[in-house]
Amino acid sequence: xxxxxADKMVTIACTRCQNIIDVTGLEPGDGxxxxxxxxxxxxxxxxxxxxxxxxxxxxxxxxxxLGTDVTLNRVVAVKVLRPELVSDQxxxxxxxxxxxxxxxxxxPNIVQVYAFGQHDGVYYMVVEYISNGSLDDKIMNLGRITxxxxxxxxxxxxxxxxxxxxxxxLIHRDIKPGNILFNxxxxxxxxxxxxxxxxETTDHFDGEIWGTPYYVAPExxxxxxxxxxxxxxxxxxxLFHAISGRPPYEGEDPNAVAMKHLSGNVVSxxxxxPDISDQxxxxxxxxxxxxxxxxxxxxxxxxxxxxxxxRRITDPEFREKQQQDVVILGTPDSAKYxxxxxxxxxxxxxxxxxxxxxxxxxxxxSPNAAPVDMGDYAPKTGxxxxxxxxxxxxKDKPFVSSDPNLKGWNIGLTSGSHIFATTESxxxxxxxxxxxxxxxxxxxxxxxxPNFGSTKTINVSISTDGSDYKQVGSYVFTPDMEExxxxxLTRTPARYIRLTYPDHYPQSIKGYDPNFVFTSIVxxxxxx
Numbered sequence: 001x002x003x004x005x006a007d008k009m010v011t012i013a014c015t016r017c018q019n020i021i022d023v024t025g026l027e028p029g030d031g032x033x034x035x036x037x038x039x040x041x042x043x044x045x046x047x048x049x050x051x052x053x054x055x056x057x058x059x060x061x062x063x064x065x066l067g068t069d070v071t072l073n074r075v076v077a078v079k080v081l082r083p084e085l086v087s088d089q090x091x092x093x094x095x096x097x098x099x100x101x102x103x104x105x106x107x108p109n110i111v112q113v114y115a116f117g118q119h120d121g122v123y124y125m126v127v128e129y130i131s132n133g134s135l136d137d138k139i140m141n142l143g144r145i146t147x148x149x150x151x152x153x154x155x156x157x158x159x160x161x162x163x164x165x166x167x168x169x170l171i172h173r174d175i176k177p178g179n180i181l182f183n184x185x186x187x188x189x190x191x192x193x194x195x196x197x198x199x200e201t202t203d204h205f206d207g208e209i210w211g212t213p214y215y216v217a218p219e220x221x222x223x224x225x226x227x228x229x230x231x232x233x234x235x236x237x238x239l240f241h242a243i244s245g246r247p248p249y250e251g252e253d254p255n256a257v258a259m260k261h262l263s264g265n266v267v268s269x270x271x272x273x274p275d276i277s278d279q280x281x282x283x284x285x286x287x288x289x290x291x292x293x294x295x296x297x298x299x300x301x302x303x304x305x306x307x308x309x310x311r312r313i314t315d316p317e318f319r320e321k322q323q324q325d326v327v328i329l330g331t332p333d334s335a336k337y338x339x340x341x342x343x344x345x346x347x348x349x350x351x352x353x354x355x356x357x358x359x360x361x362x363x364x365x366s367p368n369a370a371p372v373d374m375g376d377y378a379p380k381t382g383x384x385x386x387x388x389x390x391x392x393x394x395k396d397k398p399f400v401s402s403d404p405n406l407k408g409w410n411i412g413l414t415s416g417s418h419i420f421a422t423t424e425s426x427x428x429x430x431x432x433x434x435x436x437x438x439x440x441x442x443x444x445x446x447x448x449x450p451n452f453g454s455t456k457t458i459n460v461s462i463s464t465d466g467s468d469y470k471q472v473g474s475y476v477f478t479p480d481m482e483e484x485x486x487x488x489l490t491r492t493p494a495r496y497i498r499l500t501y502p503d504h505y506p507q508s509i510k511g512y513d514p515n516f517v518f519t520s521i522v523x524x525x526x527x528x
């Protein structure tokens with residue numbers, strides 16, 4: 001990129017002999033040898049009240065330099081705009097207005113803007129220098145971060161974005177790992193508000209962002225109006241990458257990645273981090289919903305969900321099967337207390353064994369059990385997802401259709417949830433449909449498949465009238481594994497749930513038992 005600071009002849013005095021040397025085209029931080037006295041020194045450059053020491057980076061809008069405020073004697077970062085942007089009056093008016101607003105923001109999770117202005121016709125912004133690298137650096141160095149660190153980063157960044165939105169009406173428009181920095185105390189800080197916000201028209205669409213569209217909201221790709229929910233989508237995609245070690249969507253080129261953002265297919269963190277909590281997986285999935293209206297209604301709701309996730313994985317009171325410590329008092333009678341305690345525990349064990357032998361496995365079953373991989377989790381009311389629910393609304397509901405109607409029979413959603421069986425046909429059904437028998441409000445659909453030796457993609461669609469089906473998710477199940485996957489929804493009315501099998505219709509299933517029974521477990525959670 002052309003250096004915005006050195007686009008005309010620049011000279012510097014040798015630090016030893018003080019002779020003037022032409023350093024045009026060289027960057028601050030470059031080493032040079034004086035042609036007069038052979039003194040080797042590093043180039044610095046005076047830029048107004050700031051001494052530029054080296055370039056930290058460059059992008060589509062300009063370059064960033066490490067510098068020193070010679071007036072206040074503090075280390076700063078100086079962002080210098082490309083000269084050609086200055087000629088765009090609309091851009092500059094927007095940039096200066098939003099730079100002024102950004103400078104007024106004072107939040108621990110926003111990089112502080114100290115000053116902005118121009119020097120010799122070159123516009124610049126002076127911001128707080130953050131020394132501990134970016135989230136992008138963490139991902140590159142560590143591969144991925146822990147769930148807890150991802151939660152804490154998500155909360156911090158969301159709070160910074162919420163401050164900018166509430167106090168200045170600003171959205172960021174370029175949330176990504178490279179724009180989340182960490183100070184010496186490892187506090188996350190959002191950078192580049194004043195630069196990325198200034199693109200109000202599509203002709204300013206940042207080519208660098210388009211070159212790596214891993215975090216871009218679908219509406220931005222479609223050149224549709226953006227609001228804070230676009231930043232929320234990008235934050236969700238950023239957390240997905242940081243926690244899993246890979247972007248949510250990958251492709252051979254930027255267009256392929258963009259199309260995956262636009263497809264509406266749900267990608268679950270659990271597919272790449274199986275031990276992640278359901279709360280965190282849900283929060284990221286909802287933040288990344290295809291359409292803005294399906295995302296969180298506010299940063300406060302998103303923060304509340306992440307705080308709930310953090311509390312559940314860090315607070316012993318929320319851990320499953322957490323046992324309280326038994327305190328044994330050190331008194332002369334402690335042996336007697338221990339004896340009574342042991343006798344009591346033995347009696348409890350005998351009673352439980354007797355009940356089990358009497359009632360059998362019925363004691364282990366609950367007609368209203370929550371899905372296995374959901375644990376005790378139900379979306380919080382404050383997150384716009386309604387009250388806690390655990391009843392499987394699909395249990396015992398009829399299987400109503402398949403296409404084509406192969407030579408098989410419909411078993412229906414019984415307690416085993418078998419949905420299709422065949423003794424003669426060599427093909428899978430194109431799709432199968434479950435009738436919930438009345439319209440309900442769904443918050444999640446759980447699909448489980450058996451191990452039958454090959455990759456299996458299942459698309460989930462829903463409908464209220466049985467004709468107009470809307471796809472709400474897609475998941476690729478691993479070969480040679482029995483798996484379950486939860487598709488999170490946003491309080492969606494539905495009566496019919498349809499599963500489509502694009503990988504196996506009309507593929508042959510020769511080689512399987514001719515009396516092959518294809519079994520999918522389908523559970524639906526929500527409210528009547």
